[in-house]
Amino acid sequence: MHNNRGARAVALCLALTTIASCGTLPRSGPSKNEIYAGSVLREGDAFVVSVNDRVTTATSVTPALGFSDAFINASPLGADTIRPGDTLGLIVYENVEDGLLTNAGASASLIDELQVDGAGFIFIPYAGRIRAAGNTPEALRRIITQRLDQQTPDPQVLVRRLAGDGATVSVVGGATAQGVYPIERPTRTLTAMIAAAGGVSIPTEIARVSVSRGHLTETVLLEDLYRNPQLDIALRNGDRILIEEDSRAFTVLGATGSQQRLEFQTDLVSAIEALAQVGGLQPQLANPTGVFIFRNEPEEIAEAVLGRDDLIGTQRMVYVLDLTAPTGMFNARDFIIRDGDTVYVTEAPIVAWNRSVAAIFGSLTPINAAVNTVEGL
Known part of the structure; x- marks a missing residue:
């Protein structure tokens, strides 16, 4: 009889384990082990890399915004020079x-x-x-x-x-007063022309200013434009000025306070700030050792991260943050999120077990009664 009770208890545990390990129960996404299974080292198609100081430095390269020397070194137009159309x-x-x-x-x-x-x-x-x-x-x-x-x-x-239409620029987008403006003595530079158009009508911290001159278009952050006088370039006839909101965005999924697509509110967003924007990790669900950032990384950055020089083209990279490590929070604070990133927080292993128990008993409360029943058989 004792052996029979033990066998039934083992059978119950095996049933729970089988349900917990199968993929049919509802969940927020892949487990930590399933993500690692997609690694190149396991015949997958993505490089899974743990974040450390070296990786943080190699991935901190962000697309540079600013004007080229051709734009910066252009001298202001003489306000008194006559031009066709004047x-x-x-x-x-x-x-x-x-x-x-x-x-x-x-x-x-x-x-x-x-x-x-x-x-x-x-x-x-x-x-x-x-x-x-x-x-x-x-x-x-x-x-x-x-x-x-x-x-x-x-x-x-x-x-x-x-005042004629000989030397003019167009100001469109997030300007208070869009229109075509003549280049005159007070409006020969970019900031002066933006002021002439009434300034910007969008939040300055996410405003970008693009200047198109011929076939060339260059972009600068509005805040950088006002912080750095060198970027206040001289305008040329036919320049097109576009003021628009920062369109970069990233997605946060998994065991977090909310799951959504977020637009950049500042020029740089760290991994810890990205998590904070969705309410952080869910204490009852999240696995703090399994915070992943999915990204398509340019060839040169991927080679710097992996320490190799034989890669060809864009690479799929999965960066792993362990917030419980001694430097985990620092790594998350220093790791820069880029446009198009997906931040995914895995569930803790116990969550799958709890979900399996709930699937059988409706909640965790009856589990003790079930064990006692088995032992009493």
């Missing part, structure tokens, strides 16, 4: 009663809103077709005076450069 205003004074351009009884002639054509020229009666683009108003004044001096004695000419 609008000019001319006043011509003549020292004769019946002048070439003036009306009878008038000493001056006003030629307003004279637009520079696409080739950079303007036409003035009796002076002919004159190249205006590339000249300052003062230089153009001397040219016109010389031309008219041949037709009327001692003409006096005034040239004004009016």
Whole structure:
């Protein structure tokens, strides 16, 4: 009889173990062992790497934002330089009663809103077709005076450069007042032009500013733009300025306070900050030794992490954080999350066992009664 009771108790334990080990019970995702089973070392397709100081350093490379030397070294446009499309205003004074351009009884002639054509020229009666683009108003004044001096004695000419559409930039996206703005003396640099557009209408800590010039587009963080005067580049005719929110995001899954896709709220987010944003680990479920970060790593970074030089192309990497290790919390604090990462927290082994018991008995409470029943048989 005693052997029979023992056999039944063993059978009950084996049944529970079988249920716990099978994959049919509901759960939040793969177990720690199942993730390791996908390692390259076990004929899988991903490299599973424990995070330490060396790995943290090798993976801390983030896409650099900023402007190239070509953008930074461009000198500001001369505010007085005339360009095709600009609008000019001319006043011509003549020292004769019946002048070439003036009306009878008038000493001056006003030629307003004279637009520079696409080739950079303007036409003035009796002076002919004159190249205006590339000249300052003062230089153009001397040219016109010389031309008219041949037709009327001692003409006096005034040239004004009016706000025109010759040198303009477009400001779109998260600007308070989107539009096309002329490059004038107060708005020759990027920050000045953003200010002219009313500033930004999105949170500054996640705002990015992209400048497109020809076929080249470069991006800088708005906060970096204001912190580093070197990034306040000079603008060029036709520049396109786009202000937008940071679109980077990562996903947190598994035994955490919540499971969701999160957008970057700051330029850099550490693994510990990523977990904190979803309420941390669930004490009743999470396995603090099994926090995984899934990432497609560029070839050069993967080789630096693995200490090899024979990899080809992007590699699947799984980084493992053990928060119970002596330096585990420091590693999690220093490990930088990147765009597209998936942070996954595995369940503790006891959770699978508890779930199996609950599947049979409805809860953990009847387990003692079940054991007592077996022993009483």
